[in-house]
Amino acid sequence: MSSAPLATNRWLVLIAVMLAFxxxxxxxTVLHVAVPTLTQSLNASGNEVLWIIDIYPLLMAGLLVPMGTLADRVGNxxxxxxxxxxxxAASAWAAFAQGSVTLIAARVLLALGGSMIMPCVLGIIRKTFEDDGERAMxxxxxxxxxxAGAAVGPLVGGALLERFWWGSVFLINVPVMLVVAPACHVLLPRVEQTTPGxxxxxxxxxxxxxxxxxxYGIKAGFAGKQPLPVIALVVVLGIALVTLFVRKQLRSPEPMLDLSLLSHPAIVAGLVMAxxxxxALAGVELTLAQELQYVLGKTPLQAGVFMIPIMAAAAVGGPVAGYLSNRFGLRSVATLSLAISAGALVFLGYRDFHDPGFLVPFVLAVLGLALSIGLTASSIAIMGAVDASRGGAAGSLEATGYELGTGLGITLFGVFMSGxxxxxxxxxxxxxxALAEQASRTIGDTYIVAGRLAGAQGAALIEAxxxxxxxxxxxxxxxxxxxxxxxxxAVFFTLAGYRKRPDARH
Known part of the structure; x- marks a missing residue:
């Protein structure tokens, strides 16, 4: 079968894979607001809650590249x-899990399914849209x-938990999959270009x-919750395994991942941007959510409403990035979006949120728009630097960048914030x-300790x-x-020759 059906139905294909994504x-992000409910309902320990949350991004980070290259071999x-x-199936299992161990196992299966979906979505977009302008859009x-999905995750979770039990945050995925899977089955061609081997x-x-x-070693090290020898052992083991993997790729006649992808400056720049x-987007949202609730005394719903500008602007940043990249070039758009993001962060860093006025919501929208444009620019740089047959591998690299960025961003922001x-x-x-040591860890601990103290002393601690x-x-x-x-x-100089190279798509 030729690519004609793809070309004819390309926008329907795009809708289907976006719904899958x-x-x-x-x-x-949807699970973060459910943690207190999960802890009480499942009687989960702190360590079990940590694994329930972390096992998903940890496994996704490791699975994305293998699944992307597998998709290149057998078809997206x-x-x-x-x-x-x-x-x-994993969503349904997680929704009705009766214990922490069962939920952790279901999250493992969710990560497996998600790691299959994410790189294939990008690979299919790359194969469906051959025109540079259409692909950018x-x-x-x-x-x-x-x-938008990552930004509204906590709002969706909070809305569901107000009316339903904690499993609803997983069960909502099932009807979506029941619609998307048949649509993809019908719309996607049964024969596609693959990479041999x-x-x-x-x-x-x-x-x-x-x-x-x-x-895991990096996150545990920054969090300071594991003994140093254990952290060092895990990190050294990880480095050794990744080094061995790289050596095998360089020596193998049929490597699982073609490391020559990283020889493209555009791909390297795109990965770092991602x-x-x-x-930054995940970390800033984490910081704002705590400031709004702990310092300004807003409810979770009020905090979500306050953050609507950053979420809404981030949602429209993608199409704007596609248009601007076609009009002014990727280098200019990527560089300017990052520069504007930096300026917006400086403004917000010195602004008093007690009196936000018009400027704070406006700058929040500018920040969400600029960071979203930067993320999309990274996709355009990466996917425009490879041909269609290697779209899955490139897409998996990019998706790994998102996973690592989101996970490490939250960790680094959280640890830096605590320090x-x-x-x-x-x-x-x-x-x-003992109470002084606990109260100085985070503002959340400050509130916990204040609740144990007499009125005047507790109030003074909260103000501090x-x-x-x-x-x-x-x-x-x-x-x-x-x-x-x-x-x-760095991006300004790295992407200097992006549009000038005749082989920008190979």
């Missing part, structure tokens, strides 16, 4: 349809779904183990040492925590702005 990104359609079935729409399952397992060890922009907060807080006198978090907010957002500004400069 939406539940995967929703699951990245087959892997996508399998992923949809697995994800739907298609990737922009895809970026809109990704940004066998899929080395041993190499895939090596990469998965290495990525999980590295990511990691930094997704991490700055503990140095900034001025505790009231008379606190017992609010003042410290305001300082933390300024340092955190200013530091993030500096990193993004440096990235803008």
């Amino acid at each position: 939406l539940p995967v990104v929703l699951d990245m 359609r087959r892997i996508l349809l399998t992923g949809l079935v697995v994800f739907g 298609a990737l922009g729409l895809w970026g809109m779904v990704g940004a 066998k899929w080395a399952i041993g190499q895939a397992l090596l990469l998965i183990a290495g990525m999980i060890s590295l990511v 990691i930094v922009a997704s991490g 700055v907060f503990s140095r900034a807080i001025e505790l009231p006198s008379g606190l017992p040492p 925590g609010k003042a410290a978090f305001t300082q933390t907010h300024t340092v955190l957002l200013t530091t993030a702005a500096t990193v993004i500004a440096l990235l803008a400069i």
Whole structure:
């Protein structure tokens, strides 16, 4: 079968794969608001809750590249349809899990299904849209779904938990999959261009183990919840496994992942942009959510309403990026979006949210729009640097960047926030040492300790925590702005020849 059906139905195909992608990104953030309910309903320990949340991004980070290259070998359609079935079944299993261990196992299966879906979506877009302009717009729409899904995840979770039990945050995926899977089955061609060669399952397992060890070691190290020797052992093991994987790729006549992809400056620039922009977006949302609730005293729903500008603007950033890239060139759009993001972060870092006026919502919208444009620009850079047969592998690399960026962004923002907060807080006198140590960890701990104290002393502690978090907010957002500004400069030089190279698509 030729690619004619794809060309004829390309926009229907795009709608189908975007709907397939939406539940995967929703699951990245929808569970955060359900943690208190989960803990009580399942009687889960702190360690079990950690694994329930972390096992999904940890496994996704390790599975995306192997699944993307497998899709290049056997076809995106087959892997996508399998992923949809697995994800739907795992969602139903997770919704009715009766214990923590069962839910962790269901999250493992969710990660497996999600890792099949994500790279295939990008690979199918690459094969469906051969025209550079149309592909930029298609990737922009895809970026809109990704940004909007991740942004509204907590709102969706909160709305469901107000009326239903905690399993509803998973069960909502099932009807979506029941619609999307048949649509993809009908719309996607049964024959497609693939990359010859066998899929080395041993190499895939090596990469998965290495990525999980590295990511877990980094997160545990920054969180400071594991002994240093254990962290060092896990990180060294991860580095050794990833190094062995790279050596096998370089020596194998049929490598699972063609590392020559990383020889393209556009792909490298796109990956770094994906990691930094997704991490910044996730970290900023985490910081704002805490500031709004702890310092300003807003309810979760009020905090969500306050953050609507950043979410709404992020949702439309994708199509805007596609249009602007076609009009002004990828280099200019990518660089300017990062520079504007840095400026917006500096403004928000020094702004008093007690009196937001018009400027704070406006700048929040500018930040969401600029970061979303930066994310989509990274997709255009990566997918425009390879031919269609390697779209799955390139897409999996990009999706891995998103996973690592989001996961590490939340971790780094959270750990940095805790470190700055503990140095900034001025505790009231008379606190017992144990309570003082706990109260200085995070503003959440400050509130917990304040609840155990007498009225005046508890109120004084809360005020100290609010003042410290305001300082933390300024340092955190200013530091993030500096990193993004440096990235803008690097991207400007890295993408200097992007449009000039005659082989930009190979």
